[in-house]
Amino acid sequence: MEYFVAVVDHGGVTKAAEALFLAQPSLSQAVRQLERELGAELFDRTGRHLVLTAAGRSFLEPARRILEDAERARGAVSAVSGLTGGRLDIAALAGLTTDPLPELAGRFHRRHPGVLLNIVDPGGPAAVAASVRHGQCDLGLTELPVHGESLRTLPLGDQEIVLALPPSLAEGLADPVPLDAVADIPLVMELVDATTRTQLDDVLDGTAGRIAVECAHRQTVWHLVEHGAGATFLPRRVAERELQNVEIRGTAPPVKRTIGLIFREGPLSPAAEAFLSAATP
Incomplete structure (x- = not known):
């Protein structure tokens, strides 16, 4: 032709x-x-x-x-x-889209600004793993461990979960605060489907009677805490960076979760390889 x-x-x-x-x-x-x-x-x-x-x-x-x-x-x-174009699909737990996803995405974008990042929330750790395993997404950002022989993992470290409180509720409260003392504290919790509960949800299974507010919007949860409606559990970095005029308490015993990136066995796309590289500077 x-x-x-x-x-x-x-x-x-x-x-x-x-x-x-x-x-x-x-x-x-x-x-x-x-x-x-x-x-x-x-x-x-x-x-x-x-x-x-x-x-x-x-x-x-x-x-x-x-x-x-x-x-x-x-x-x-x-x-x-050449990583001057294209698209990278990442499945991420909703709780990790505030930390550490922005830092990882920013680091990747500075290196490869022409690649479009498409972030989706499939609805829980099992759904994140399934979306990666079935090829719907190139990478997954989730809690570890993930079960499945067909998936590989890149651990990113532990995330400490802390209690963020308005000053009126934090007065006289020990740091770290015993988890059994949470029974006396009204909680503002983000709505999460029961079938996709994370490690933190398991720890708080018995707190249903102490929940003062349930809300589907993360930002609104933070504002409610800032205005004294109750306390909430957040990753420490998120609480320190995003919330104003609140007190932060660790927990006893500590609540931590290991997070990381998951991906399929075999060759990855150039963009996925580059994202993994950016995640381990």
């Missing part, structure tokens, strides 16, 4: 062959092969110059579009391979 368009643009086989650095017979043979595949002659060869037939005229514009599409496709593949 490229040879056919070149013959048209250069006004003949000889000049087209020179422009393409081909032997003239090779170019002519390729055009003949194209005509056989199409089942129609593209050029009228009865005169001294090649003239497009009706079939050739009808084929010219589609051929140009196909060549342009092919060039765009090559460019897209090159962009993905």
Whole structure:
């Protein structure tokens, strides 16, 4: 197709062959092969110059579009391979989209600003693992360990869970606070489906009678705590960075969860490899 368009643009086989650095017979043979595949002659060869037939005229514009599409496709593949374009799908637990996902995503984006990050919350650790295992996402950010022989893990460390309280509730409260003392503290909790409870939810299974507010919106939970509606459990880094005018208490025993990235066995996309590299500076 490229040879056919070149013959048209250069006004003949000889000049087209020179422009393409081909032997003239090779170019002519390729055009003949194209005509056989199409089942129609593209050029009228009865005169001294090649003239497009009706079939050739009808084929010219589609051929140009196909060549342009092919060039765009090559460019897209090159962009993905060179990390100047493309997309990386990451499944992440909702509780980890505040920490550590922003830091990881920012580090990756500074290195590869042309790659689109698509972050989804499948709805719990098991769903994160399933989305990665089934190829719906390239990487997963979740609690560890994750069970499944087909998945590999990159641990990112432990996340300490602390109690964030308004000053009125923190007065006289020990640091760390015994977990059994939480019975006397009204809690503001983010709604989580019971089938996707994390380690923290298991620790707090008996606190249902002490919950003062349940809310589906994380930011609203924080504002409620800041305005004295109750206390909440958060990763320490999130509590220290995001909440204002609150007191922070560790727990006794400590509540921690190990977090990390999960991915499938075998070759990964260039973007997924680059994200793993950015996660381990």
